[in-house]
Amino acid sequence: GAVVSQHPSRVICKSGTSVKIECRSLDFQATTMFWYRQFPKQSLMLMATSNEGSKATYEQGVEKDKFLINHASLTLSTLTVTSAHPEDSSFYICSARAPSTDTQYFGPGTRLTVL
Amino acid sequence: AQKITQTQPGMFVQEKEAVTLDCTYDTSDQSYGLFWYKQPSSGEMIFLIYQGSYDEQNATEGRYSLNFQKARKSANLVISASQLGDSAMYFCAMREEETSGSRLTFGEGTQLTVNP
Numbered sequence: 001g002a003v004v005s006q007h008p009s010r011v012i013c014k015s016g017t018s019v020k021i022e023c024r025s026l027d028f029q030a031t032t033m034f035w036y037r038q039f040p041k042q043s044l045m046l047m048a049t050s051n052e053g054s055k056a057t058y059e060q061g062v063e064k065d066k067f068l069i070n071h072a073s074l075t076l077s078t079l080t081v082t083s084a085h086p087e088d089s090s091f092y093i094c095s096a097r098a099p100s101t102d103t104q105y106f107g108p109g110t111r112l113t114v115l
Numbered sequence: 116a117q118k119i120t121q122t123q124p125g126m127f128v129q130e131k132e133a134v135t136l137d138c139t140y141d142t143s144d145q146s147y148g149l150f151w152y153k154q155p156s157s158g159e160m161i162f163l164i165y166q167g168s169y170d171e172q173n174a175t176e177g178r179y180s181l182n183f184q185k186a187r188k189s190a191n192l193v194i195s196a197s198q199l200g201d202s203a204m205y206f207c208a209m210r211e212e213e214t215s216g217s218r219l220t221f222g223e224g225t226q227l228t229v230n231p
Binding site: 032034042043044046049091093095097101102103104105106107108109111 | 150152165206210217218
């Protein structure tokens with residue numbers, strides 16, 4: 001299957017700082033990437049759809065000023081958690097849509113802990 | 116109403132036996148896709164199998180097969196010859212191509228434990 005990388009895999013930061021998470025499609029070009037959040041023992045919750053060259057589409061209830069998404073190239077999307085607080089601690093996972101099959105392939109996830 | 120329902124929070128199976136994980140869905144779209152993903156304790160989501168709504172045959176990928184019953188709106192995952200490495204959380208997901216484009220809706224998941 002297609003390969004999607006995510007960096008960092010784990011980050012611990014102080015409250016009030018910003019954290020950037022990168023999502024890369026390594027062997028295909030992805031015009032569309034997705035960002036999810038997952039709480040322990042729960043399902044994935046879609047936060048936003050990232051479209052290359054245009055603004056991201058956020059799901060209801062997700063603050064776009066808090067979770068900044070940039071999709072500057074066909075292989076890279078970034079999620080920046082601005083002014084992070086302990087309630088932002090979670091597992092963030094991205095996916096990239098492979099255009100040939102329209103299947104979403106997922107990155108390995110980033111575990112964010114805000115102290 | 117839930118779009119994807121996985122009624123089994125946990126399932127246990129003996130090594131080398133087959134197991135079926137249930138998934139029912141609800142959509143009014145004529146064109147949709149159904150997916151199964153595996154999430155081990157490491158957290159990564161691994162794509163397993165896909166079934167399109169217009170596919171007449173059940174999808175198969177190695178030890179995975181999808182029992183697609185369109186009239187009953189079910190898309191159960193069958194894992195044959197279970198292995199210890201199959202222990203993980205399994206998510207069923209749906210893509211409603213007419214109403215949601217490429218977005219996926221996930222079920223709550225089933226935690227599968229394979230016993231030696």
